Amino acid sequence: MGKVLMKGTEAIAEAAIQAGCRHFFGYPITPQNEIPEYMSLHLPKHGGVYIQGESEVASINMVLGAAATGCQVMTSSSSPGISLMSEGISYIAGSELPCVIVNVMRGGPGLGGILPSQADYLQATKGGGNGDYRLMVFAPSTLQETVDLVQSAWDYAFKYRNPVMILADGFMGQMMEPVEIKPHETDRRDVKSWAMGYYSDRGNERTLIKSMNLTPELLEAHNIELQKKYDRMQKEDTMFETMDLDDAELVIAAYGTSARIAKTAIAHLREEGYKVGLVRPITLFPFPYEAFEKIPPSTRHILDVEMNMGQMIDDVKIGTSCKYPVSFFGHCGGLAPSVEEIEQECRKILG
Amino acid sequence: MSETKIYSKPRSWMKDVHTHYCPGCGHGIAHRLICELIDELDIQKDTLSMAPVGCAAMMYDYIDIDYVEAPHGRAPAVATGIKRVRPDKMVFTYQGDGDLASIGMAEIIHAANRGENFTVIFINNAIYGMTGGQMAPTTLIGQKATTCPLGRDPRLAGYPIRMCELLASLETPAYIERVSVAKPKYIIKAKAAIKKGFEYQMQNRGFSFIEVLSTCPTNWGMNPVKAFEWQMETMMPYYPLGVFKDYE
Numbered sequence: 001m002g003k004v005l006m007k008g009t010e011a012i013a014e015a016a017i018q019a020g021c022r023h024f025f026g027y028p029i030t031p032q033n034e035i036p037e038y039m040s041l042h043l044p045k046h047g048g049v050y051i052q053g054e055s056e057v058a059s060i061n062m063v064l065g066a067a068a069t070g071c072q073v074m075t076s077s078s079s080p081g082i083s084l085m086s087e088g089i090s091y092i093a094g095s096e097l098p099c100v101i102v103n104v105m106r107g108g109p110g111l112g113g114i115l116p117s118q119a120d121y122l123q124a125t126k127g128g129g130n131g132d133y134r135l136m137v138f139a140p141s142t143l144q145e146t147v148d149l150v151q152s153a154w155d156y157a158f159k160y161r162n163p164v165m166i167l168a169d170g171f172m173g174q175m176m177e178p179v180e181i182k183p184h185e186t187d188r189r190d191v192k193s194w195a196m197g198y199y200s201d202r203g204n205e206r207t208l209i210k211s212m213n214l215t216p217e218l219l220e221a222h223n224i225e226l227q228k229k230y231d232r233m234q235k236e237d238t239m240f241e242t243m244d245l246d247d248a249e250l251v252i253a254a255y256g257t258s259a260r261i262a263k264t265a266i267a268h269l270r271e272e273g274y275k276v277g278l279v280r281p282i283t284l285f286p287f288p289y290e291a292f293e294k295i296p297p298s299t300r301h302i303l304d305v306e307m308n309m310g311q312m313i314d315d316v317k318i319g320t321s322c323k324y325p326v327s328f329f330g331h332c333g334g335l336a337p338s339v340e341e342i343e344q345e346c347r348k349i350l351g
Numbered sequence: 352m353s354e355t356k357i358y359s360k361p362r363s364w365m366k367d368v369h370t371h372y373c374p375g376c377g378h379g380i381a382h383r384l385i386c387e388l389i390d391e392l393d394i395q396k397d398t399l400s401m402a403p404v405g406c407a408a409m410m411y412d413y414i415d416i417d418y419v420e421a422p423h424g425r426a427p428a429v430a431t432g433i434k435r436v437r438p439d440k441m442v443f444t445y446q447g448d449g450d451l452a453s454i455g456m457a458e459i460i461h462a463a464n465r466g467e468n469f470t471v472i473f474i475n476n477a478i479y480g481m482t483g484g485q486m487a488p489t490t491l492i493g494q495k496a497t498t499c500p501l502g503r504d505p506r507l508a509g510y511p512i513r514m515c516e517l518l519a520s521l522e523t524p525a526y527i528e529r530v531s532v533a534k535p536k537y538i539i540k541a542k543a544a545i546k547k548g549f550e551y552q553m554q555n556r557g558f559s560f561i562e563v564l565s566t567c568p569t570n571w572g573m574n575p576v577k578a579f580e581w582q583m584e585t586m587m588p589y590y591p592l593g594v595f596k597d598y599e
């Protein structure tokens with residue numbers, strides 16, 4: 001299949017099917033309804049199952065059950081729905097099960113709005129549910145990257161037996177772009193060793209998948225093992241992109257749609273002679289702190305650009321060891337910073 | 352001298368374990384019936400279940416089958432996920448009244464209404480056992496619990512919920528029955544009901560629900576004998592035994 005023009009949400013769904021996803025459970029919420037709609041039509045044709053859960057709470061627990069059988073299962077939702085799923089996500093992470101969760105973010109807090117936003121950075125990367133757990137969080141900034149990340153998400157989910165979240169914003173969901181979606185095979189060779197339903201294959205040994213441990217030493221040991229996994233992600237699997245860093249005096253830190261807008265602003269600013277570069281984290285957890293080590297000594301300032309109130313700024317400060325002043329520019333509530341606004345902010349900083 | 356076998360443990364019972372249940376608790380009896388049926392139907396290698404949150408949270412320590420842990424009340428959703436991926440396997444949930452009739456009310460009603468092809472075993476002991484005797488949705492009017500120390504008052508807490516009757520109002524479920532484990536004659540019937548639930552699942556007839564009237568001597572503040580009497584005298588009139596829905 002060559003490139004075809006597709007809407008973001010549908011590209012996500014088709015990419016998932018082409019990567020082997022056969023089970024989807026979800027509950028309607030704007031702006032991601034085209035994903036479950038697409039799944040409800042197309043999954044049965046591939047021998048899969050789509051079920052509309054009675055809530056996000058139920059949907060994520062259906063995902064938990066399906067994931068326990070070692071299949072490729074997915075759900076998608078938007079911000080308030082992800083909040084409801086947080087209990088289940090914590091159990092899935094604690095029970096070390098693989099799944100893919102798509103969050104097409106909208107403005108918050110509470111019911112917020114339905115327009116594009118990046119308001120769930122902290123929820124996705126620092127928690128949401130209870131306990132010491134982490135999701136792998138991918139933040140694509142083009143549709144082709146979205147497709148590629150959705151497809152590789154199961155590779156990581158099965159590599160680490162951990163939930164992976166695609167953190168997209170409403171722009172990514174609604175925009176149309178040419179994309180190429182290829183079949184993708186996920187390595188699930190070892191599922192029989194841990195998943196439910198293989199009692200005989202394991203030589204009459206049952207599997208027990210759980211997060212509870214009432215013995216504090218054992219629960220601590222479990223947490224230490226989880227942490228080793230998160231440390232390994234940090235070492236092996238960060239992803240980022242940098243642009244125009246070499247001589248940069250101002251470096252913009254941005255991901256997803258904000259990064260895309262920033263790139264256009266940087267191109268214009270460069271033409272005007274302003275030395276501006278970009279660090280674009282693609283994995284938000286594990287956060288690519290090392291990308292910020294590439295910032296050259298010429299740098300005087302870091303500008304964090306997001307569609308929220310500056311949720312990534314702490315990670316940027318950690319990544320730069322607070323060597324540079326870091327400020328924030330952005331919009332929230334469904335508004336995005338415009339190219340002109342970013343340019344103006346950069347000119348102001350560079351004087 | 353010939354030996355007469357009077358007792359043996361089911362094969363699907365974990366080797367050398369004793370339950371943590373209090374003396375006179377109905378959970379142990381229900382577990383035993385499930386294990387006997389797993390043996391009789393020869394489904395040990397093909398049965399997948401989930402532990403609830405409640406006193407039975409560690410039932411995987413006693414029953415030797417594949418297990419996953421479900422969050423409080425969510426077992427019917429977890430079971431939906433499992434069974435939809437593995438329709439070739441036997442799936443059952445086992446849930447207390449706090450788990451199923453309070454926090455998990457939405458999950459049980461919708462699983463029943465979708466006609467999910469699995470078996471639900473609902474342990475009604477009219478109280479929250481695990482957390483120390485708080486009021487459950489099934490606590491009887493006037494019954495004392497730690498969060499209704501003067502007895503359940505319907506003006507404050509409404510009337511106890513009858514799950515069988517509630518679910519029987521739905522079109523889809525295949526089989527709904529209420530049983531008890533208070534006496535051998537009831538236990539025999541309880542086993543037959545669970546067996547029917549399992550068999551209906553094997554025949555792809557859809558959702559089956561067996562409510563088991565149980566006991567919680569510890570939180571009822573009674574000895575085991577008194578607890579079983581109380582169940583028969585007080586619970587049974589409000590929660591009548593019988594079949595509420597049957598596919599046949």
Ligand SMILES: Cc1ncc(C[n+]2csc(CCOP(=O)(O)OP(=O)(O)O)c2C)c(N)n1
Pocket residue numbers: 404405406407423446447448449450451474476478479480481482487
């Ligand atoms: C989300 C959540 N809320 C509350 C609890 C605390 N909790 C544990 S068991 C339980 C009640 C269980 O009662 P029931 O389902 O009747 O089972 P029993 O212990 O009586 O067998 C509660 C409220 C929890 N574990 N998770």
Ligand code: SF4
Pocket residue numbers: 371372373375376377378406476480481566567568569570
């Ligand atoms: S507290 Fe009640 S329900 Fe729990 S084990 Fe003891 S008697 Fe059984």
